[in-house]
Amino acid sequence: MKVFHCDHCDQPVFFENTECLHCGHLLAFLPDVADMRSLEATSGGRWRSPLADSAGLEYRLCANYTEQRVCNWAVMDADVDSLCVSCRLTRVIPDVSTQSYRDGWFRLESAKRRLVYSLLRLALPFATKQDDPASGLAFDFLADVDETPILTGHADGVITINIAEADDPERERRRTQLHEPYRTLLGHFRHEIGHYYWDRLIGGRQSLEEFRALFGDERSDYTQALQHHYANGPSAGWQQQFVSAYAASHPWEDWAETWAHYLHMTDTLETAAACGISVRPRRAHEPRLVIVPNRVGSPGGSFDRLIDSWFPVTYVLNNLNRGLGLPDAYPFVLSTPVLDKLRFVHDIVAVPAPDSHSDRPGLCAPAPSRAE
DSSP states (O other): OOOEEOTTTOOEEOTTOSBOTTTOOBEEEETTTTEEEEOEEOSTTOEEOSSGGGTTOOEEEOHHHHTSSOOOBEEETTOOOSSOTTGGGEEEOOOTTSHHHHHHHHHHHHHHHHHHHHHHHTTOOOOBTTTOTTTOBEEEEEOOBTTBOOOOEEETTEEEEEGGGGSHHHHHHHHHHTTOSOOOHHHHHHHHHHHHHHHHHTTTSTHHHHHHHHHOOTTSOHHHHHHHHHHHOSOTTGGGTOSSTGGGGOHHHHHHHHHHHHHHHHHHHHHHHHTTOEEOOSSTTSOOEEOOTTTTTOTTSOHHHHHHHHHHHHHHHHHHHHHTTOOOSOOOOOOHHHHHHHHHHHHHHHSOOGGGGGGOOOTTSOOOOOOO
Protein backbone atom coordinates (compact mmCIF):
# COMPACT_ATOMS: atom_id res chain seq x y z
CA MET A 1 0.00 0.00 0.00
CA LYS A 2 1.31 3.45 -0.88
CA VAL A 3 1.41 6.31 1.57
CA PHE A 4 -1.19 8.93 0.64
CA HIS A 5 -1.39 12.68 1.21
CA CYS A 6 -4.15 15.20 0.73
CA ASP A 7 -3.24 17.02 -2.48
CA HIS A 8 -4.87 20.17 -1.14
CA CYS A 9 -2.94 20.59 2.14
CA ASP A 10 -0.36 17.74 1.98
CA GLN A 11 -1.62 16.19 5.23
CA PRO A 12 -1.05 12.41 5.45
CA VAL A 13 -4.29 10.49 4.87
CA PHE A 14 -5.15 6.81 5.04
CA PHE A 15 -6.60 4.50 2.42
CA GLU A 16 -9.90 4.35 4.32
CA ASN A 17 -10.36 8.13 4.79
CA THR A 18 -13.33 9.98 3.31
CA GLU A 19 -12.30 13.43 4.50
CA CYS A 20 -9.04 15.21 5.21
CA LEU A 21 -9.09 15.92 8.93
CA HIS A 22 -6.80 18.91 8.43
CA CYS A 23 -8.48 20.91 5.66
CA GLY A 24 -11.90 19.23 5.48
CA HIS A 25 -11.79 18.38 1.76
CA LEU A 26 -13.71 15.32 0.58
CA LEU A 27 -11.41 12.43 -0.32
CA ALA A 28 -11.83 9.46 -2.63
CA PHE A 29 -9.61 6.80 -4.12
CA LEU A 30 -9.33 7.09 -7.91
CA PRO A 31 -8.49 3.66 -9.36
CA ASP A 32 -7.40 5.10 -12.73
CA VAL A 33 -4.51 7.01 -11.10
CA ALA A 34 -4.08 4.73 -8.04
CA ASP A 35 -4.26 7.60 -5.60
CA MET A 36 -6.32 9.10 -2.83
CA ARG A 37 -7.37 12.56 -4.01
CA SER A 38 -9.17 15.57 -2.68
CA LEU A 39 -12.14 16.32 -4.91
CA GLU A 40 -13.87 19.52 -5.94
CA ALA A 41 -17.56 19.50 -6.90
CA THR A 42 -18.42 20.49 -10.48
CA SER A 43 -22.09 19.94 -11.37
CA GLY A 44 -24.72 17.23 -11.36
CA GLY A 45 -23.04 15.21 -8.61
CA ARG A 46 -19.73 15.14 -10.44
CA TRP A 47 -16.28 15.78 -9.03
CA ARG A 48 -12.81 16.51 -10.31
CA SER A 49 -9.28 16.21 -9.02
CA PRO A 50 -7.16 19.37 -8.97
CA LEU A 51 -4.03 17.55 -10.19
CA ALA A 52 -2.76 17.68 -13.77
CA ASP A 53 -2.87 13.93 -14.44
CA SER A 54 -6.66 14.07 -14.07
CA ALA A 55 -7.16 17.26 -16.06
CA GLY A 56 -10.43 17.17 -18.01
CA LEU A 57 -11.68 14.06 -16.19
CA GLU A 58 -14.80 14.00 -14.08
CA TYR A 59 -15.80 11.44 -11.49
CA ARG A 60 -18.85 10.27 -9.59
CA LEU A 61 -18.69 8.86 -6.11
CA CYS A 62 -19.48 5.15 -5.81
CA ALA A 63 -23.15 4.64 -4.93
CA ASN A 64 -22.00 2.79 -1.82
CA TYR A 65 -20.15 5.97 -0.88
CA THR A 66 -23.05 8.38 -1.33
CA GLU A 67 -25.94 6.13 -0.30
CA GLN A 68 -24.51 3.56 2.12
CA ARG A 69 -21.30 5.13 3.48
CA VAL A 70 -19.43 1.86 3.21
CA CYS A 71 -17.06 2.88 0.38
CA ASN A 72 -14.67 5.72 -0.43
CA TRP A 73 -13.85 5.05 -4.08
CA ALA A 74 -14.84 7.04 -7.15
CA VAL A 75 -16.09 6.01 -10.59
CA MET A 76 -15.04 7.70 -13.82
CA ASP A 77 -17.98 9.66 -15.19
CA ALA A 78 -17.76 7.78 -18.50
CA ASP A 79 -18.39 4.49 -16.66
CA VAL A 80 -22.01 3.36 -16.90
CA ASP A 81 -21.87 1.53 -13.56
CA SER A 82 -22.93 3.34 -10.40
CA LEU A 83 -20.61 1.20 -8.29
CA CYS A 84 -16.82 1.36 -8.14
CA VAL A 85 -14.61 -1.43 -9.47
CA SER A 86 -14.47 -3.00 -6.01
CA CYS A 87 -18.11 -2.72 -4.91
CA ARG A 88 -19.48 -4.08 -8.19
CA LEU A 89 -17.83 -7.40 -7.38
CA THR A 90 -20.08 -7.87 -4.34
CA ARG A 91 -23.12 -9.90 -5.35
CA VAL A 92 -24.93 -10.63 -2.05
CA ILE A 93 -24.99 -8.93 1.34
CA PRO A 94 -27.03 -9.74 4.48
CA ASP A 95 -29.96 -7.66 5.66
CA VAL A 96 -28.20 -4.43 6.65
CA SER A 97 -31.19 -3.22 8.63
CA THR A 98 -29.50 -5.24 11.39
CA GLN A 99 -26.77 -2.95 12.71
CA SER A 100 -24.27 -5.73 13.37
CA TYR A 101 -24.63 -6.92 9.78
CA ARG A 102 -24.21 -3.39 8.48
CA ASP A 103 -21.06 -2.96 10.55
CA GLY A 104 -19.81 -6.28 9.26
CA TRP A 105 -20.52 -5.31 5.66
CA PHE A 106 -18.51 -2.12 6.15
CA ARG A 107 -15.51 -4.07 7.45
CA LEU A 108 -15.74 -6.67 4.68
CA GLU A 109 -15.84 -4.00 1.96
CA SER A 110 -12.87 -2.21 3.55
CA ALA A 111 -10.80 -5.40 3.47
CA LYS A 112 -11.95 -6.20 -0.08
CA ARG A 113 -10.83 -2.78 -1.33
CA ARG A 114 -7.32 -3.53 -0.08
CA LEU A 115 -7.44 -6.81 -1.97
CA VAL A 116 -8.68 -5.15 -5.16
CA TYR A 117 -5.95 -2.50 -4.85
CA SER A 118 -3.38 -5.33 -4.85
CA LEU A 119 -5.02 -7.09 -7.82
CA LEU A 120 -4.96 -3.89 -9.83
CA ARG A 121 -1.39 -3.06 -8.80
CA LEU A 122 -0.23 -6.52 -9.88
CA ALA A 123 -2.35 -6.32 -13.08
CA LEU A 124 -4.09 -9.61 -12.30
CA PRO A 125 -7.07 -10.53 -14.49
CA PHE A 126 -10.59 -10.26 -13.13
CA ALA A 127 -14.05 -9.25 -14.26
CA THR A 128 -17.49 -9.36 -12.69
CA LYS A 129 -19.68 -12.44 -13.03
CA GLN A 130 -22.14 -10.33 -14.97
CA ASP A 131 -19.50 -9.32 -17.52
CA ASP A 132 -17.92 -12.78 -17.70
CA PRO A 133 -20.18 -15.57 -16.38
CA ALA A 134 -17.59 -18.27 -17.06
CA SER A 135 -14.44 -16.70 -15.57
CA GLY A 136 -15.76 -13.71 -13.65
CA LEU A 137 -15.45 -13.01 -9.95
CA ALA A 138 -18.15 -12.38 -7.34
CA PHE A 139 -18.33 -12.05 -3.57
CA ASP A 140 -21.25 -13.26 -1.44
CA PHE A 141 -21.30 -11.97 2.13
CA LEU A 142 -23.70 -14.22 4.01
CA ALA A 143 -24.89 -14.76 7.58
CA ASP A 144 -25.69 -18.02 9.34
CA VAL A 145 -29.39 -18.92 9.14
CA ASP A 146 -30.81 -20.74 12.17
CA GLU A 147 -28.53 -23.73 12.70
CA THR A 148 -27.10 -23.71 9.18
CA PRO A 149 -23.57 -22.28 9.20
CA ILE A 150 -22.17 -20.40 6.24
CA LEU A 151 -18.77 -21.73 5.21
CA THR A 152 -16.18 -19.30 3.89
CA GLY A 153 -14.83 -20.63 0.60
CA HIS A 154 -14.56 -20.41 -3.18
CA ALA A 155 -16.43 -22.19 -5.98
CA ASP A 156 -16.36 -21.33 -9.69
CA GLY A 157 -15.35 -17.72 -9.18
CA VAL A 158 -17.75 -17.05 -6.28
CA ILE A 159 -16.07 -16.25 -2.98
CA THR A 160 -18.36 -16.66 0.03
CA ILE A 161 -17.42 -15.11 3.34
CA ASN A 162 -19.40 -15.54 6.53
CA ILE A 163 -20.11 -12.06 7.88
CA ALA A 164 -19.36 -13.40 11.37
CA GLU A 165 -15.69 -13.21 10.38
CA ALA A 166 -16.04 -9.41 10.51
CA ASP A 167 -16.72 -9.63 14.25
CA ASP A 168 -13.32 -9.45 15.99
CA PRO A 169 -14.21 -11.53 19.09
CA GLU A 170 -15.86 -14.24 16.98
CA ARG A 171 -12.95 -14.37 14.57
CA GLU A 172 -10.51 -14.63 17.50
CA ARG A 173 -12.61 -17.45 18.97
CA ARG A 174 -12.39 -19.35 15.70
CA ARG A 175 -8.67 -18.68 15.42
CA THR A 176 -8.09 -20.12 18.88
CA GLN A 177 -10.38 -23.09 18.25
CA LEU A 178 -8.48 -23.96 15.05
CA HIS A 179 -5.05 -23.32 16.63
CA GLU A 180 -4.18 -20.73 14.00
CA PRO A 181 -1.41 -18.17 14.61
CA TYR A 182 -3.02 -15.65 12.28
CA ARG A 183 -6.60 -14.98 11.16
CA THR A 184 -7.71 -11.68 9.60
CA LEU A 185 -10.43 -10.49 7.24
CA LEU A 186 -7.86 -9.46 4.66
CA GLY A 187 -6.20 -12.85 5.03
CA HIS A 188 -9.51 -14.55 4.16
CA PHE A 189 -9.82 -12.48 1.00
CA ARG A 190 -6.24 -13.16 -0.04
CA HIS A 191 -6.58 -16.90 0.58
CA GLU A 192 -9.88 -17.33 -1.29
CA ILE A 193 -8.76 -15.22 -4.25
CA GLY A 194 -5.84 -17.66 -4.50
CA HIS A 195 -8.30 -20.44 -5.36
CA TYR A 196 -9.82 -18.19 -8.02
CA TYR A 197 -6.41 -17.56 -9.60
CA TRP A 198 -5.49 -21.23 -9.50
CA ASP A 199 -8.42 -21.79 -11.84
CA ARG A 200 -7.47 -18.84 -14.05
CA LEU A 201 -3.67 -19.10 -14.15
CA ILE A 202 -2.72 -22.70 -13.31
CA GLY A 203 -5.40 -25.30 -14.00
CA GLY A 204 -5.13 -26.82 -17.49
CA ARG A 205 -2.02 -24.79 -18.46
CA GLN A 206 1.65 -25.53 -19.03
CA SER A 207 2.45 -24.40 -15.48
CA LEU A 208 0.33 -27.24 -14.06
CA GLU A 209 3.15 -29.81 -14.10
CA GLU A 210 5.52 -27.41 -12.35
CA PHE A 211 2.77 -26.74 -9.83
CA ARG A 212 2.41 -30.46 -9.14
CA ALA A 213 6.16 -30.85 -8.70
CA LEU A 214 6.15 -28.17 -5.98
CA PHE A 215 2.74 -28.45 -4.32
CA GLY A 216 1.66 -32.02 -5.06
CA ASP A 217 -1.09 -33.57 -7.18
CA GLU A 218 -4.32 -31.61 -6.78
CA ARG A 219 -6.27 -34.57 -8.17
CA SER A 220 -6.06 -36.29 -4.78
CA ASP A 221 -9.43 -36.43 -3.00
CA TYR A 222 -10.02 -32.93 -1.63
CA THR A 223 -12.92 -33.72 0.72
CA GLN A 224 -11.12 -36.69 2.21
CA ALA A 225 -7.95 -34.65 2.66
CA LEU A 226 -9.77 -31.92 4.60
CA GLN A 227 -11.59 -34.45 6.76
CA HIS A 228 -8.27 -36.06 7.61
CA HIS A 229 -6.72 -32.66 8.39
CA TYR A 230 -9.48 -31.61 10.77
CA ALA A 231 -9.55 -35.01 12.45
CA ASN A 232 -5.79 -35.53 12.82
CA GLY A 233 -4.07 -32.21 12.17
CA PRO A 234 -0.99 -31.78 9.97
CA SER A 235 1.76 -34.39 9.83
CA ALA A 236 4.79 -33.97 12.05
CA GLY A 237 7.41 -31.65 10.60
CA TRP A 238 4.97 -29.81 8.36
CA GLN A 239 6.93 -26.58 8.97
CA GLN A 240 9.70 -27.89 6.71
CA GLN A 241 7.41 -28.01 3.67
CA PHE A 242 4.47 -25.65 4.19
CA VAL A 243 3.86 -22.01 5.08
CA SER A 244 1.05 -22.96 7.48
CA ALA A 245 -0.49 -26.04 9.04
CA TYR A 246 -3.59 -25.67 6.86
CA ALA A 247 -1.41 -25.58 3.75
CA ALA A 248 -0.44 -29.18 4.53
CA SER A 249 -4.02 -30.39 4.08
CA HIS A 250 -4.15 -30.50 0.26
CA PRO A 251 -2.21 -29.03 -2.72
CA TRP A 252 -5.04 -26.58 -3.47
CA GLU A 253 -4.88 -25.24 0.09
CA ASP A 254 -1.10 -25.13 -0.06
CA TRP A 255 -1.39 -22.96 -3.17
CA ALA A 256 -4.01 -20.66 -1.63
CA GLU A 257 -2.01 -20.22 1.59
CA THR A 258 1.19 -19.54 -0.37
CA TRP A 259 -0.61 -17.11 -2.69
CA ALA A 260 -2.06 -15.25 0.30
CA HIS A 261 1.37 -15.08 1.87
CA TYR A 262 2.83 -13.59 -1.30
CA LEU A 263 0.19 -10.85 -1.21
CA HIS A 264 0.96 -10.25 2.49
CA MET A 265 4.62 -9.80 1.59
CA THR A 266 4.27 -7.54 -1.44
CA ASP A 267 1.71 -5.26 0.19
CA THR A 268 3.76 -4.91 3.38
CA LEU A 269 6.96 -4.24 1.44
CA GLU A 270 5.25 -1.60 -0.69
CA THR A 271 4.12 0.12 2.50
CA ALA A 272 7.59 -0.13 4.04
CA ALA A 273 9.15 1.34 0.90
CA ALA A 274 6.61 4.17 0.78
CA CYS A 275 7.34 4.97 4.45
CA GLY A 276 11.08 5.06 3.76
CA ILE A 277 11.85 2.32 6.25
CA SER A 278 15.49 1.26 6.59
CA VAL A 279 17.22 -1.02 9.08
CA ARG A 280 20.80 -0.16 10.14
CA PRO A 281 21.67 -2.24 13.22
CA ARG A 282 24.81 -1.66 15.24
CA ARG A 283 25.99 -5.26 14.85
CA ALA A 284 27.18 -6.39 11.46
CA HIS A 285 25.52 -9.83 11.64
CA GLU A 286 22.00 -8.43 12.27
CA PRO A 287 19.51 -7.80 9.43
CA ARG A 288 20.10 -4.68 7.35
CA LEU A 289 17.69 -3.11 4.92
CA VAL A 290 17.34 -0.13 2.63
CA ILE A 291 14.17 -0.48 0.55
CA VAL A 292 14.07 1.20 -2.86
CA PRO A 293 10.50 2.46 -3.52
CA ASN A 294 8.53 1.11 -6.49
CA ARG A 295 10.91 -1.80 -7.05
CA VAL A 296 10.75 -4.27 -4.19
CA GLY A 297 7.67 -6.44 -4.37
CA SER A 298 6.71 -5.43 -7.89
CA PRO A 299 5.80 -8.36 -10.15
CA GLY A 300 8.57 -7.45 -12.58
CA GLY A 301 11.19 -7.20 -9.83
CA SER A 302 13.57 -9.82 -8.54
CA PHE A 303 12.18 -12.44 -6.18
CA ASP A 304 15.58 -12.70 -4.50
CA ARG A 305 15.49 -8.99 -3.81
CA LEU A 306 11.98 -9.28 -2.41
CA ILE A 307 13.10 -11.99 0.03
CA ASP A 308 16.27 -10.09 0.97
CA SER A 309 14.02 -7.18 1.99
CA TRP A 310 11.36 -9.32 3.63
CA PHE A 311 13.38 -10.94 6.38
CA PRO A 312 14.68 -7.65 7.86
CA VAL A 313 11.15 -6.19 7.79
CA THR A 314 9.76 -9.16 9.74
CA TYR A 315 12.67 -8.86 12.20
CA VAL A 316 11.64 -5.27 12.91
CA LEU A 317 7.90 -6.04 13.02
CA ASN A 318 8.31 -8.79 15.59
CA ASN A 319 10.65 -6.76 17.77
CA LEU A 320 8.27 -3.80 17.75
CA ASN A 321 5.31 -6.00 18.66
CA ARG A 322 7.19 -7.62 21.51
CA GLY A 323 8.07 -4.15 22.78
CA LEU A 324 4.33 -3.42 22.92
CA GLY A 325 3.63 -6.68 24.73
CA LEU A 326 1.89 -8.18 21.68
CA PRO A 327 2.39 -11.52 19.91
CA ASP A 328 4.72 -11.59 16.93
CA ALA A 329 3.23 -9.75 13.95
CA TYR A 330 4.84 -12.36 11.70
CA PRO A 331 4.62 -15.83 13.28
CA PHE A 332 5.93 -17.73 10.26
CA VAL A 333 9.11 -19.54 9.22
CA LEU A 334 9.89 -19.74 5.50
CA SER A 335 11.76 -22.96 4.73
CA THR A 336 13.53 -23.53 1.41
CA PRO A 337 10.58 -25.52 -0.08
CA VAL A 338 8.21 -22.69 0.94
CA LEU A 339 10.50 -20.14 -0.69
CA ASP A 340 10.47 -22.23 -3.87
CA LYS A 341 6.66 -22.16 -3.83
CA LEU A 342 6.62 -18.39 -3.25
CA ARG A 343 9.01 -17.96 -6.17
CA PHE A 344 6.58 -19.95 -8.34
CA VAL A 345 3.74 -17.60 -7.33
CA HIS A 346 5.96 -14.61 -8.08
CA ASP A 347 6.75 -15.96 -11.55
CA ILE A 348 3.08 -16.67 -12.27
CA VAL A 349 2.15 -13.11 -11.29
CA ALA A 350 5.00 -11.65 -13.36
CA VAL A 351 4.25 -13.75 -16.47
CA PRO A 352 0.52 -14.57 -16.65
CA ALA A 353 -1.09 -17.24 -18.74
CA PRO A 354 -1.22 -16.18 -22.43
CA ASP A 355 -5.02 -16.14 -22.57
CA SER A 356 -5.18 -13.75 -19.60
CA HIS A 357 -3.42 -10.76 -21.19
CA SER A 358 -6.50 -9.25 -22.76
CA ASP A 359 -8.31 -8.63 -19.50
CA ARG A 360 -5.52 -7.75 -17.09
CA PRO A 361 -6.71 -4.39 -15.70
CA GLY A 362 -4.09 -2.02 -14.38
CA LEU A 363 -4.15 0.80 -11.90
CA CYS A 364 -3.80 3.28 -14.74
CA ALA A 365 -6.53 1.72 -16.87
CA PRO A 366 -10.22 2.64 -16.76
CA ALA A 367 -12.34 0.45 -14.53
CA PRO A 368 -14.39 -2.21 -16.35
CA SER A 369 -17.97 -1.20 -17.07
CA ARG A 370 -21.25 -2.93 -16.43
CA ALA A 371 -24.69 -1.88 -17.63
CA GLU A 372 -27.29 -1.56 -14.89
